[in-house]
Amino acid sequence: MNELLVLDHLTLAYGRGAPAVEGMSLSVKEGELVSFLGPSGCGKSTTMRAIAGLLTPRSGRILLAGEDVTAVPPNKRGVGLVFQSYALFPHLTVFENVAFGLRARKESAAVIRSRVEEMVAAVGLAGFEHRLSTDLSGGQQQRVALARAMAVRPRLLLLDEPLSNLDARLRIEMRAELMRLQREYGITMIYVTHDQGEALALSSRIAVMNRGRIEQLGTPQALYAAPATPFVATFMGFENVFTVDGNQLAAGDGSKLPLVQQPGAGVQALAWRPQAVTLGSGPYSGTVRGASYQGDSVEYLIDSAGGTIKASAAAGSNFIPAGSEVSFDLPLAGAALIPAGAGA
Amino acid sequence: MQFLSRSLLWLVLLFLLGPFVVIVAAGFSAGDTLTFPPQGWSLRWYIKIFTIPEFQHSFVLSVWVGVGATLLALVLGVPVAYAIARYRLPFGETIRTLVSAPLIVPGIIIGLALLRYVVFTLNAPVEITLLLGHTTLLIPYAVRVVSASLDNLRSDIEEAAVLLGRSRLGAFFAVVMPNIRGAILAAFVLSFITSFNQVPVSLFLSGPGVSMLPTQMLWYMEYTYDPSIAALSALLALGAMLMVFLTERLLGLSRYM
Ligand SMILES: Nc1ncnc2c1ncn2[C@@H]1O[C@H](COP(=O)(O)OP(=O)(O)O)[C@@H](O)[C@H]1O
Ligand SMILES: [Mg+2]
Numbered sequence: 001m002n003e004l005l006v007l008d009h010l011t012l013a014y015g016r017g018a019p020a021v022e023g024m025s026l027s028v029k030e031g032e033l034v035s036f037l038g039p040s041g042c043g044k045s046t047t048m049r050a051i052a053g054l055l056t057p058r059s060g061r062i063l064l065a066g067e068d069v070t071a072v073p074p075n076k077r078g079v080g081l082v083f084q085s086y087a088l089f090p091h092l093t094v095f096e097n098v099a100f101g102l103r104a105r106k107e108s109a110a111v112i113r114s115r116v117e118e119m120v121a122a123v124g125l126a127g128f129e130h131r132l133s134t135d136l137s138g139g140q141q142q143r144v145a146l147a148r149a150m151a152v153r154p155r156l157l158l159l160d161e162p163l164s165n166l167d168a169r170l171r172i173e174m175r176a177e178l179m180r181l182q183r184e185y186g187i188t189m190i191y192v193t194h195d196q197g198e199a200l201a202l203s204s205r206i207a208v209m210n211r212g213r214i215e216q217l218g219t220p221q222a223l224y225a226a227p228a229t230p231f232v233a234t235f236m237g238f239e240n241v242f243t244v245d246g247n248q249l250a251a252g253d254g255s256k257l258p259l260v261q262q263p264g265a266g267v268q269a270l271a272w273r274p275q276a277v278t279l280g281s282g283p284y285s286g287t288v289r290g291a292s293y294q295g296d297s298v299e300y301l302i303d304s305a306g307g308t309i310k311a312s313a314a315a316g317s318n319f320i321p322a323g324s325e326v327s328f329d330l331p332l333a334g335a336a337l338i339p340a341g342a343g344a
Numbered sequence: 345m346q347f348l349s350r351s352l353l354w355l356v357l358l359f360l361l362g363p364f365v366v367i368v369a370a371g372f373s374a375g376d377t378l379t380f381p382p383q384g385w386s387l388r389w390y391i392k393i394f395t396i397p398e399f400q401h402s403f404v405l406s407v408w409v410g411v412g413a414t415l416l417a418l419v420l421g422v423p424v425a426y427a428i429a430r431y432r433l434p435f436g437e438t439i440r441t442l443v444s445a446p447l448i449v450p451g452i453i454i455g456l457a458l459l460r461y462v463v464f465t466l467n468a469p470v471e472i473t474l475l476l477g478h479t480t481l482l483i484p485y486a487v488r489v490v491s492a493s494l495d496n497l498r499s500d501i502e503e504a505a506v507l508l509g510r511s512r513l514g515a516f517f518a519v520v521m522p523n524i525r526g527a528i529l530a531a532f533v534l535s536f537i538t539s540f541n542q543v544p545v546s547l548f549l550s551g552p553g554v555s556m557l558p559t560q561m562l563w564y565m566e567y568t569y570d571p572s573i574a575a576l577s578a579l580l581a582l583g584a585m586l587m588v589f590l591t592e593r594l595l596g597l598s599r600y601m
Contacts, residue, residue: 054503074506087500089504149507
């Protein structure tokens with residue numbers, strides 16, 4: 001498959017300030033859906049703005065289908081962007097919002113009519129064409145934004161946290177919708193989110209970003225199974241992260257637990273998901289600070305010599321009330337082994 | 345309590361509208377001097393004002409200057425409002441304050457300055473100087489009304505328009521203009537009425553046969569104390585009210601003030 005987008009050592013900054021994104025390189029293949037996953041402020045939107053052409057890089061290059069577009073203005077790039085805020089045109093109807101890009105391209109009336117009808121139907125808004133965009137619900141506005149961006153058949157579609165303003169149920173529904181549209185139209189997409197679940201569900205590959213850099217790039221399966229840095233591990237749900245320090249496990253706050261079994265050479269850190277922590281037996285002990293019932297599981301916060309441990313047990317198992325002493329184990333078999341030298 | 349506040353309301357209304365009623369009534373007088381209550385009723389003064397050539401000329405000049413200065417103020421003011429609303433400008437606050445300065449500086453001073461430098465030193469025709477002076481006075485209105493509207497308009501719709509293929513300028517006309525059209529119309533009406541009623545600047549800027557309507561009315565009154573001045577004032581007030589009423593009906597002028 002061809003590489004549609006290449007970011008080549010991009011450094012992005014606002015004014016003369018410190019760079020928001022530094023030395024970022026990435027390539028996206030035709031038809032892929034790559035997610036940028038990272039906490040707020042890590043530079044996801046900044047990167048999207050640069051790819052769209054709304055922000056000129058301080059250094060580095062952007063290639064689209066092999067052509068250097070770093071200096072090409074945004075209206076000539078053929079890159080679509082769905083804004084987090086939707087940015088619909090308030091004075092226009094749904095039809096005219098979706099037709100906007102086609103009119104700018106001076107398409108014929110017949111093409112405009114048929115394309116708008118197709119897109120409006122594809123996002124499930126047939127019948128709403130003549131409503132003002134401001135008269136729609138959040139979910140419907142989101143669909144209009146999507147139809148508007150897709151109507152001009154962009155080479156690359158960028159979506160900046162497109163679902164974050166929707167409620168949880170709608171979000172899952174729209175997620176499925178997006179995947180269907182992506183498959184149906186084969187559009188290459190870059191999807192920005194700070195929601196790990198969303199990234200895992202949607203992506204061909206995920207780029208986990210932290211402080212203006214890509215910490216790890218890989219398939220959802222690879223990231224979920226083998227995070228390369230403690231940061232990625234935390235983001236992938238390995239909530240108990242320890243650095244290997246001789247024969248001790250050191251938590252982020254400096255507290256320590258003895259290391260029972262050596263993980264082998266070249267391992268910088270170990271990380272456990274709450275489910276991987278075994279409760280009731282083991283070499284460590286602590287006090288249950290909180291226990292919260294989640295339906296099919298119970299989440300525990302345990303104060304130990306190694307700081308707060310997050311554990312989770314099946315709801316059927318013995319309930320351990322807050323305040324009780326509990327012994328636990330961090331089995332090496334259930335840990336993610338984070339190699340030395342990768343990332344921060 | 346309710347009785348008291350109601351009476352107060354009527355008193356205030358009487359205070360505001362009373363003089364207007366006096367003027368309108370005085371214009372319908374059959375007598376030869378400006379008196380109230382009028383001595384008998386007639387339409388002669390309302391008819392007479394249309395036959396006084398000085399009034400005709402100065403009315404035409406006032407309309408031209410009003411329309412011209414309003415258009416100029418909008419052409420200059422809308423880009424200023426846009427720049428203030430959309431860009432983080434160096435000295436942005438200073439620019440904001442400077443743009444409002446003509447609201448604060450007494451018209452007498454502006455008039456005198458224009459007379460001294462533009463008319464006497466540059467030898468510019470009085471009409472052009474009037475146009476310049478009024479434009480200066482109206483820019484704050486244009487900037488303020490349009491800024492308020494721009495502040496309420498998301499700026500990312502312009503980026504959306506650009507990404508859909510419009511140029512920056514094209515995006516402005518396609519998605520910004522339609523959303524501030526109401527404000528621009530409101531600014532137009534407000535500016536025109538302000539220019540039309542303007543006295544201090546116009547007072548300094550008149551020449552042989554060239555004067556704005558309010559100045560002309562002042563002069564007329566100095567020599568002729570007849571009810572025609574009341575008739576003309578009533579008509580002008582009526583015209584202004586009609587304009588405000590129509591704009592209010594069409595787009596809710598009060599939203600922009
Ligand atoms: N318009 C701007 N001017 C200056 N700094 C900005 C601007 N937008 C974002 N930043 C800064 O750039 C960094 C990255 O921001 P952003 O790309 O918006 O993060 P994200 O989308 O991942 O939440 C942040 O530190 C933010 O404060
Ligand atoms: Mg963002």
